[in-house]
Amino acid sequence: MAVYSLSGMVLIFRDTDFLKKNIETNTTIAANLDNSTLGKTLKIRNFKVEKTDGDHVTFKGGTYDKSSGNVKLIKKELPYVLGKMTHLHKAKSSQPLFFLNIFFGLSLFFFVVSSFWMFMPSTSVFKKGMVFTLVGVILTLILLFI
Numbered sequence: 492m493a494v495y496s497l498s499g500m501v502l503i504f505r506d507t508d509f510l511k512k513n514i515e516t517n518t519t520i521a522a523n524l525d526n527s528t529l530g531k532t533l534k535i536r537n538f539k540v541e542k543t544d545g546d547h548v549t550f551k552g553g554t555y556d557k558s559s560g561n562v563k564l565i566k567k568e569l570p571y572v573l574g575k576m577t578h579l580h581k582a583k584s585s586q587p588l589f590f591l592n593i594f595f596g597l598s599l600f601f602f603v604v605s606s607f608w609m610f611m612p613s614t615s616v617f618k619k620g621m622v623f624t625l626v627g628v629i630l631t632l633i634l635l636f637i
Contacts, residue, residue: 495595498580501573511567522560529555533562 501510520532529548530538542549546557553564568574582589610617 494576495580498573498576501569501577502580505577508567510573511569514566514568516564516566518562518564519560520555520562523557524555524560533564 504510524532526538526540526548529550533553535550535552538550540548540550548555548557552566553562555562569577579588579592582592607620610620
């Protein structure tokens with residue numbers, strides 16, 4: 492639960508540079524590529540050229556030299572352990588350990604549902620718990636639909 496909790500909190504800031512470090516790579520690709528081919532070759536989604544200065548093309552996250560084909564990419568990545576934790580948190584069905592996420596999700600759902608049988612329905616603790624549950628459901632619906 493701690494791994495899921497931490498990776499979930501880190502994922503909240505995935506659109507910022509919080510905790511990320513710059514990883515610089517230099518590669519060489521074909522020379523004299525046009526902008527659309529350059530984006531496809533580098534496999535960059537929503538590729539957009541920011542500036543062209545002679546043979547140097549500048550885009551978000553790097554530069555490309557048309558004459559030599561040299562590409563300098565700067566990628567922002569989380570530290571190794573946090574990166575692995577967030578990768579586990581965002582697992583897809585095509586990845587080998589996705590069943591662990593399904594098991595964990597089902598376990599959490601079991602804990603939620605089974606908690607209703609912790610107290611006898613006639614006790615005041617159970618009635619307060621039902622009020623808290625109702626308030627939680629209402630707040631969840633408000634968060635989802637507003």
